Amino acid sequence: MLKRLDELQDQALKQVEQAADSAALAQVESAYTGKKGEITTVLRSIGTLPADERKAVGEKANVVKQAVDAAIASRADALKASELGAAMQAGAIDVTLPGRPLPVGRIHPANQTLRELAAIWAEMGFQVYRSRDVEDDDTNFTLLNLPPHHPARDMWDTFHTTQPGVLLRTHTSPGQIHAMRQYAPEPIRIILPGMCYRYEQVSARSEVQFNQLEGLAVGYNIHMTDLKGTIVAFARRMFGEKVAVRFRSSHFPFTEPSIEVDVECFLCGGEGCAVCKKTGWLEIAGAGMVHPVVLKNGGYDPSKFSGFAFGMGPERMTMLRHGITDIRYFWGNDPRFLEQF
């Protein structure tokens, strides 16, 4: 039996050495030291041997088993290393290849303009005041000096909700009422940016939703000259130090007097081009002195307080700047448009 064990050891070690891969090695292991392996069988049969042989055979079998186990373990390590090397060779990665580009998000062109406007007005001391998109009829119209019978209401086709008197704001001006009622009788210097909604036929020139940026200053001794100076200072920051600004008289129900503001066309420098329709001027804002009725509705005494307000369209400004001819691009969610900015 001892001789048989020597033979098994020799055979096993030889086969371990010859095993070409992990699978072959596993077969050798199962043939000798596995559950039904030959060395295992010898170890199990020790009980059946004559008593005087048991000790010697037992010791020898254990030595053989340990030797074979050790050889298998070391061969397994070696095979694993060489198999890993081969796998890496076969599936080699070229680390110098450029990676796959990840799409980078960006800020919507209208929001880019809004942020730029907010930064300029912040420099000039105007805080952002957020107001709601859903309004009541009173705040959107009546308190802004647009009573129910007022013909100017026809200018704004309104989205009404199923709840009578509740609508989507047609302009950012109702925010003026909220701000004044919150701050009166303190002075105010704010801008009110946000989305407005009008029930319009969607075309290249008009959309059912668009941003406005409104400004409001209320305090003592605020005059038309303050409004004009403020607008000019803004235009220089936005369009360049040398830009010319022009004021035309106009009418809005919530300001008196009212003006419209043009800047020298920044595309042609005032020479006249297709965008400025050969006039050399671009309209950028409507403005005026806050109407006494509006001041009163906001909680200020119009005999002591005065103020000015202005409103501009970030999309329109973006269109002028980039020569965009169709406002529908803004909310069309077409990456071919959005990725250009």
Ligand SMILES: [Zn+2]
């Ligand atoms: Zn022009």
